[in-house]
Amino acid sequence: MTYPEKIVQPILEIKNLTVCYGERIALKNISLNILPGETLAVIGPNGAGKTTLVKSLSGVLHPKSGSAHIRGQDVYQISPTKRAKTLAVVPQARNLPESFSVWQTVLIGRTPYLGWLGQTDPRDIERTRWALSRTGMLDFAERRIGELSGGEQQRVLLARALAQDTPVLLLDEPTAHLDLRHQSLVLNLVRELALEQQLAVMMVLHDLNLVALFADRVALLVEGELRALGTPIEVITPSRLMEAYEVPLQVIPHPTNGTPFIFPGGQKLN
Amino acid sequence: MNNRPYWITFLLLLAALVLSAANGAVFISPATLLQMLASKLPGVSMHPDWPKAFEVILFQIRLPHTALVALTGAALAASGGAYQGLFRNPLADPYLIGVAAGAGLGAVLAMVLREQGRLTGLYGVPLAAFIGAVLTVGVVYLLAYRHNTETTTTLILAGVAVSSFATALTSYLMLRSQGELRRSMAWLFGGATLNGWEPVVAATPYILLGSGILLTTGHALNVLQFGEEQAGQLGLSVRKAKSLIIFSASLATAAAVAFTGIIGFIGLIIPHVVRILWGPDYRRLLPLSLLGGASALLLADLLARLLLAPQELPVGIITSLAGAPFFLWILWRNRKKI
Numbered sequence: 001m002t003y004p005e006k007i008v009q010p011i012l013e014i015k016n017l018t019v020c021y022g023e024r025i026a027l028k029n030i031s032l033n034i035l036p037g038e039t040l041a042v043i044g045p046n047g048a049g050k051t052t053l054v055k056s057l058s059g060v061l062h063p064k065s066g067s068a069h070i071r072g073q074d075v076y077q078i079s080p081t082k083r084a085k086t087l088a089v090v091p092q093a094r095n096l097p098e099s100f101s102v103w104q105t106v107l108i109g110r111t112p113y114l115g116w117l118g119q120t121d122p123r124d125i126e127r128t129r130w131a132l133s134r135t136g137m138l139d140f141a142e143r144r145i146g147e148l149s150g151g152e153q154q155r156v157l158l159a160r161a162l163a164q165d166t167p168v169l170l171l172d173e174p175t176a177h178l179d180l181r182h183q184s185l186v187l188n189l190v191r192e193l194a195l196e197q198q199l200a201v202m203m204v205l206h207d208l209n210l211v212a213l214f215a216d217r218v219a220l221l222v223e224g225e226l227r228a229l230g231t232p233i234e235v236i237t238p239s240r241l242m243e244a245y246e247v248p249l250q251v252i253p254h255p256t257n258g259t260p261f262i263f264p265g266g267q268k269l270n
Numbered sequence: 271m272n273n274r275p276y277w278i279t280f281l282l283l284l285a286a287l288v289l290s291a292a293n294g295a296v297f298i299s300p301a302t303l304l305q306m307l308a309s310k311l312p313g314v315s316m317h318p319d320w321p322k323a324f325e326v327i328l329f330q331i332r333l334p335h336t337a338l339v340a341l342t343g344a345a346l347a348a349s350g351g352a353y354q355g356l357f358r359n360p361l362a363d364p365y366l367i368g369v370a371a372g373a374g375l376g377a378v379l380a381m382v383l384r385e386q387g388r389l390t391g392l393y394g395v396p397l398a399a400f401i402g403a404v405l406t407v408g409v410v411y412l413l414a415y416r417h418n419t420e421t422t423t424t425l426i427l428a429g430v431a432v433s434s435f436a437t438a439l440t441s442y443l444m445l446r447s448q449g450e451l452r453r454s455m456a457w458l459f460g461g462a463t464l465n466g467w468e469p470v471v472a473a474t475p476y477i478l479l480g481s482g483i484l485l486t487t488g489h490a491l492n493v494l495q496f497g498e499e500q501a502g503q504l505g506l507s508v509r510k511a512k513s514l515i516i517f518s519a520s521l522a523t524a525a526a527v528a529f530t531g532i533i534g535f536i537g538l539i540i541p542h543v544v545r546i547l548w549g550p551d552y553r554r555l556l557p558l559s560l561l562g563g564a565s566a567l568l569l570a571d572l573l574a575r576l577l578l579a580p581q582e583l584p585v586g587i588i589t590s591l592a593g594a595p596f597f598l599w600i601l602w603r604n605r606k607k608i
Contacts, residue, residue, distance in 0.1 A: 058503045084505025091503075097358075097495035099550040104492070111493055112505030118489025118553060164504070 010035050011167050011200035012057075017066035019049075019056045026052045028224045029066070034168070034200035039191055041215035042204045043235075045245050048221040050204040054172050057202075058089045070168050084112035088161035090171040093153035098146025102156050105145055106131055109163030131162035135189060151182030158189065169194070171203035175210060183207070187214040212236055212259040220244060236260040275548045279561035283340070286568035290336040293572055295580055296327055303328070334467045338529060339571045339585070340564040341470070343536055345477045345526040347563020348484050349519035350537020351544070351555050353407075355491035356515050357414075359425055360542065360600055364523040365534035366426060367410050368433035369403045373520075373527035375436040376402025378443050380528075385447060396476045399524035406432055407516055469529040480522030481560060487515050488553030495550075533586045535593020536567055542600065 010033035019027040027049045034040050042050045055061045057068055059080060068075040070086045078086075088109070096105070109131065110124040132138040135155045145153060154174055161169055171190065175183040191214055194201045205211050211218055211232060218235040220228040222244045228235045237260075238251045247264060254261040292298050298306075302320050306328055309316040318325075346364055353362040353369070364370045380398035413428035490511040493501045502508045526533070540563045544555050567585065570592070574583040 055499075060499050060502060080502055080507050081505040084503065087503075089500070089503045091500055095497060097550065099545070100492075100495065101549075104551065108493055108496070108504060111489075114489065116489065117486055118492065 013069045018064045036198040039201040041211040044221035049224040081112045087168040088164035088166040090161045103141040106159045109160035131159040135159040150177045169201045208262045282565045286565040290568045342526040342530045343567025344560045344564040345522035346536040347540035347559040349522045351541035351559040352519040363538035367429035370532045371433040371436035372406025373399040373403040373524040377528040396525045396528040399528040403520040403524040473525045473529045476525030480518045483518035491552035
């Protein structure tokens with residue numbers, strides 16, 4: 001099949017990105033693009049460089065070589081403020097200031113648009129309200145962060161990232177501490193927003209079954225290298241996964257929608 | 271935004287100012303006090319119906335003392351609030367993290383030099399205290415955050431170590447020196463032994479500059495509560511914000527310490543009370559701590575002057591007596607997180 005050339009420009013373009021911690025190479029020559037409305041999942045064993053990728057795109061780490069562009073702008077040549085207007089990170093809900101209200105937390109997403117003193121204008125208030133209502137957290141606006149459940153806190157952080165009003169959204173294990181219901185709630189929301197707002201979404205996920213259900217494409221990282229990039233069906237195969245994770249496992253079609261369904265295939269210990 | 275907290279702390283400060291100026295060995299009634307102040311206004315001519323000694327007591331002793339204590343309390347509480355936000359730690363306080371001791375060392379060093387005739391006037395003292403304060407906060411920060419472990423224990427232990435070291439050097443300098451300085455050991459406990467307007471004039475620019483800059487950092491401190499990594503991802507220039515906060519908080523602390531000695535716990539208690547009463551937003555917390563700190567130290571100072579009158583206690587003794595139990599209470603309240 002042939003595609004018409006360049007009808008859709010990618011929002012995020014990563015080229016030959018190499019990141020080191022001192023001598024150790026954490027990411028080797030990574031190149032990938034994300035299109036508007038697309039959700040890319042980054043998978044791989046612990047220490048493969050998934051979080052490093054998020055950190056190096058969000059300016060926490062600087063790459064040794066290579067480049068990353070968002071809508072043509074070099075991520076490493078712009079100020080933190082400007083970067084925060086193009087790329088928002090949804091971290092794991094940990095170590096949050098518990099006494100902050102939900103409203104105050106989401107409003108902090110407007111930081112790149114506010115002055116040094118944090119003075120707001122009506123647009124900031126409007127966007128904050130929209131982000132809260134879009135994540136279903138408007139009724140919680142007056143509550144304190146510490147009073148919320150893990151799933152609610154995760155949605156507040158998603159709302160904060162939406163308040164940042166960026167074309168790119170990076171999520172670092174957004175479902176790490178959530179139960180089944182909240183896992184799909186959060187991921188459904190992310191996918192919906194990606195399509196509706198035409199965002200480029202990159203999310204680090206550990207649960208391969210969630211990846212198969214919620215990602216358009218999958219990037220498999222092993223030891224800092226990009227081993228595979230493609231649709232879930234292309235990437236989530238027994239041979240690739242066994243090589244990457246070094247455990248026996250089985251992949252069968254999901255009973256209702258045919259996406260890959262993974263379960264560990266070792267022997268049960270008695 | 272609700273303005274009531276500002277009114278409450280402002281009225282409290284006015285009351286504390288009047289009480290401080292009125293009370294002492296000689297009581298001057300607030301009515302007389304106001305008349306005396308009014309008589310100094312340009313264009314007001316008033317027949318004085320108060321004893322002549324009142325003039326000296328009020329304008330040469332009480333007012334400069336009151337002003338110095340108020341400025342000190344404001345500086346300590348505002349910088350305490352800022353350090354708590356910067357370290358993301360409810361126990362950070364200029365005294366507990368050793369900044370006050372570092373400033374004290376700097377100040378005493380300058381005083382020794384002054385005694386030897388190598389420095390003149392009071393103006394070098396706050397500068398030396400500032401250098402001492404910045405050096406200490408740097409050392410404590412490096413010790414406590416070297417491995418990115420943000421635990422209260424390491425912060426407080428680093429503060430204790432650095433503080434003991436600085437205090438030991440300070441005591442050594444004081445004991446070795448002769449004359450005036452040797453007798454001013456009470457200064458270490460926060461006895462405002464300096465009199466007259468000179469220390470007020472010397473301290474004011476530092477405290478105004480330090481607190482003024484500090485008041486602009488409220489939003490940055492709010493963002494920093496999510497940790498430095500997230501703060502950077504939210505578009506804050508983390509290094510710039512941190513430097514500005516350390517600079518201004520240390521400047522305010524240093525000026526306070528240079529002229530009134532080491533006064534503990536005001537920087538711990540006041541921001542805490544403000545946080546409990548009116549929430550954690552640093553844009554409000556800093557100005558409210560400033561006003562509250564001035565009032566609290568004025569009242570503590572009043573107690574120190576009246577408790578064993580005619581003898582005056584160093585005000586640091588009062589704040590420590592009130593502050594240490596408060597410190598333990600916070601430890602107990604946060605025991606799960608520490």
